[in-house]
Amino acid sequence: MSINYVRYRPDLEQPFPNEEELTRQVVQAMLHANQAVAAKHRHGLRDAHAKSHGVLKGELRVLPNLPEHLAQGLFAEERTYPVILRLSTAPGDLRSDQVPVQRGFAVKVIGAPGPRAVDDGFTTQDFLLVNHPTLPFGNIAEYAKLQGLLEKQPGQSDQTLQRAGFAARTAAKVLEAAHRPLPPAVETLAAANNHILGETFHSMAAVRYGDYVAKISAAPKSSNVKALTGKKIEKRDGESALRRLVADFFGKQDAEYELRAQLCTDVEKMPIEDASKLWPEELSPHQPIAALSFPAQEPYSDERRRYADDVLSFNPWHALEAHRPLGSIMRSRRKAYPRSSDFRHGYNGINEQEPSSLDELPD
């Protein structure tokens, strides 16, 4: 079957009405929440995905003999790159791992050659992925509404959030049984609380994929991480369950994930400006592009945690032009990430560093 992949053109992106002002409001609201959390902990944290569970060194191996539509940008040649992976949880505060919220899988590829999406002088290519395929609040106006909900969270207890998650999962089951769409607030709160290493992670929004356009995802590949898919976190595992599960796993075992690209084949059914729409796999499957492998290691020494949490920043705009982030959500992130990172580094009196070698990651 021959598939027509949509060719990248700058005018696939369309400015959202009042985009600049909405972005300013979101970034400002995030900063207020970020300041409140820093005052609570006397330490600056990320404004989202504050809690890390493990930081891994590994490598990304571009698969051999990729067809033309997949051999694009970073994936144009069969090569191996060093990577740093930071595993995290979505809120901008340190919550109990018993609260079922989205988990993050942030990959920093080091030494990526080629022109940059923005003139930052770096050689990193970051892929920020979350264990859900869509962003329910999929454009900047909808996201500004979500921000209102999130801003209330610093003042809420873990128990309140756990109850909201339970109510949302119950509502989601009822609506799904009736084949009714989930309201964005329900979809956001209804995450299942599973072992992080068995999850599949998504870019949610689109990026340029060389001559084409894609969403990126990472899925468990080796049988040991596949076996963890859907495995519930136990109550007895406690507030830092994920850190322990990740440390126990990588203390003894290697793991491999598959990095995949889902190329856009239809701009109406697979929109670029609305990240809330699931791109149908019948129109375009997730196709493997690289192997991500992580050897057994100690993933959370104090030095490593400090480096990943306090020194590093992951940012979708740490990118090659060939993988330019696309759509209003992605454009808003161009302002939001440096804002959060600058506040965190300034508050803690620590300089941000963007690595040019894996040796910079402490053991």
Ligand code: HEM
């Ligand atoms: C496409 C949807 C999105 C995905 C997949 C995503 C994913 C992530 C991930 C995985 C991290 C943690 C990175 C790390 O480990 O350091 C993160 C951090 C963050 N996200 Fe997002 N995010 C999305 C949308 C947004 C939006 C729309 C905003 C705001 C406009 C935002 C603001 C932030 C901020 C401020 C940080 C912390 C940055 C820092 O201090 O270094 N994200 N995001």
